[in-house]
Amino acid sequence: MVSSEAKSPRERYRAQVRAEIKERAWEQIAAAGASALSLNAIAKRMGMSGPALYRYFSGRDELITELVRDAYRSLADTFGAASQAGADVAALAHALRGWALEDPQRYFLVYGTPVPGYHAPDDITAIASEIMATLLDACAALPSDGPATPFDTHLEGHRDWADGHPAPPAALRRALAFWTRLHGALSLELAGHFTGMGFDPAQLFAAELDDLTGLRSV
Amino acid sequence: MVSSEAKSPRERYRAQVRAEIKERAWEQIAAAGASALSLNAIAKRMGMSGPALYRYFSGRDELITELVRDAYRSLADTFGAASQAGADVAALAHALRGWALEDPQRYFLVYGTPVPGYHAPDDITAIASEIMATLLDACAALPSDGPATPFDTHLEGHRDWADGHPAPPAALRRALAFWTRLHGALSLELAGHFTGMGFDPAQLFAAELDDLTGLRSV
DNA sequence: TAACTTCAGTGATAACCTCTAACCATGGTG
DNA sequence: CACCATGGTTAGAGGTTATCACTGAAGTTA
Structure with missing residues (x-):
């Protein structure tokens, strides 16, 4: 994803400043949560005065949306890299936990309390389904775990979200369980x-993971 | 002076206004989330001007803390009532889901994204352990589900949080699984x-619940 | 090189917000 | 009746997002 095209110096400057704004924004979010993010404070800390930031982001909302996008992208890349390295479900789970612990507020930006009425732009939901696809790949590779459940048959008829992925219903079911259970813990x-x-907490997480991969322990 | 009964009309008026403030606050939270809660807007909607609210709450933080307290209390009461009526784990789960769907933002006030650095007052954590105790009661009544897991033995040595509850480690484990899994979904x-x-989503929830109660289906 | 255009950053301003301070009216109590 | 605690008011300090018109510098073109 390193697009190092010969851009004009202005564009490079602009990209640089945008990056620094996001950098400061992440610092603020890590320190006091997303709700305490202040454009003014970022500007002051960068040595420029308030309204200057509006050259780079149309407003607070766009900045936050951009951070959410980066967070999703980061998780998708983490999953993608793990998958590329031949990760199974357990390895994906550990990648997820590592990613979450690395920056809890980033995790909450993705999976935390939503703002009523907010709808993520399409490209973000696209990244979300990229993440889901990686997870489905791993779940499809899992050994079968018994007869079909009632929920399996429900999923059989409602698998649009798998977006053409050929995983069997049991894999869909286990992908959802992976997601909801690990998110819960x-x-x-x-x-x-x-x-x-x-x-x-690590042992609770491990126990939940063992259960998901078939080693019933919770 | 806190003679429990006969309150002065002033005190009753005060309680009334406090209640209406919280009422409006819940409306705002339901509409735009807790981060958008504005004392000023509440005051305006109540026909009085800004600073008047500070006669009733020392500030925004105290109001929110009070709402969080009420939310916990509401969940504890819901659980308590269900338990009183002889609810088993499944009934508790349905009570939980009903309570959550009734007011999602109230749920997020309890289990949503935390503000870094915020610590709930002791009386709130006390309500939380009241909820946990009810859950432990129900889990202790569950039939045993096989040999002790590694996580069981870990819990055996770390059961301080059960606060003297006589539930066996397997019950502690299942209470935690109840909590984390249902919260996840x-x-x-x-x-x-x-x-x-x-x-x-209801079917996913039901499947997770079936799994928790021993009817393996997820 | 000189003229032109684009654009980053500025201060001023409006409209919110929380919260404090000072002030006033009123109703319950000595 | 006199008192004063209580609950309301306005004014204001200091914060926020966001828009506006403007300046000065950088890049572009003739």
Whole structure:
């Protein structure tokens, strides 16, 4: 994805500043969450005054949308790289957990509380289905795990979201379980709901993963 | 002076206004999320001007904390009522889903993206463990489901969070699985990550629940 | 080289927001 | 009746997003 075309110096400058704005934005988000992101504060910290940022982003919303896009892209790339390296479902799970722990607020930007009425642009949902496709590949490679469930038959008739992926219903079912269960464990961990409870979140995650891959342990 | 009964008319008026403030706050949160909650807008809608609200809440933070407290309380009561009525794990799960769908933003106030650095006051965490206790009761009543898992033995040595509850490790494990799995399915559903995917979130939830109660289906 | 065009960054301004301070009216209580 | 705690007001400090007209510098073209 390194497009190093010979652009005009102006364009390179512009790209550079845009990148630095996003850099500062991520710092702010990591420190105080996305809701506390302030264009003004970013500008001040970059040594320029407020309205200058509007040359680079049409407003706060566009900046945040861009950050969400980058977050999705980052996860898709992480999954893609793992898949390229021959990762199975378990390896994908660990990649996911590593990615989440690396920057919890980035995770929440993707999977956290949504703003009512907000709809992500199409290119972002495209990245989401890219992620899902990678997951489906891994789930299709899993050994079969018993007779079809009622939910399998439901999915059989509602598999539009798999977007033509040839995975059998059981794989679709397991991809969804992968997603929802690991998100459940991960988001509660990142949100701090386990702090002070004493047990090790990593072991809970591992147990859930074992269950998903057929080693029933939870 | 806190003689429980007969309150002065002033105190009753005060309670009334506080309640209406929270009412409006919930409306705003449902419409645009907690981050868009504005004291000013609430005041205007109540026909009084801005600073008046500070007679009732020391600031935005206290109002939000109060709403979070009410949300926890509401869930604890829902669980408590179900439990009182003899609810098993499945009934608790349906109570949870009903409660969540009733007001998604209320759910996210409890289980959504946290603000870095924010720590809930003790009385709120107390309500959280009340909820957990109810869940543990139900899980302890579940029939045993096979040999102890590695995670069971980990929990055996880290069961402080159960707060003296006599449930066996397998019950602790299943309570955690109940919590994380249903939260995973529910939060993704409420956040709209399933919209447009075609399948029915209720069936996914039901499948996860069946799995939790021993009817392996996911 | 000189003239022209494009564009980044500026300050001023409007419209919000939270929250403090000072002030006033009123209703319950001594 | 007099008092004063209580709940409301306006004014204002300091923050935010965002728009506007303007300047000055950089890039482009004749």
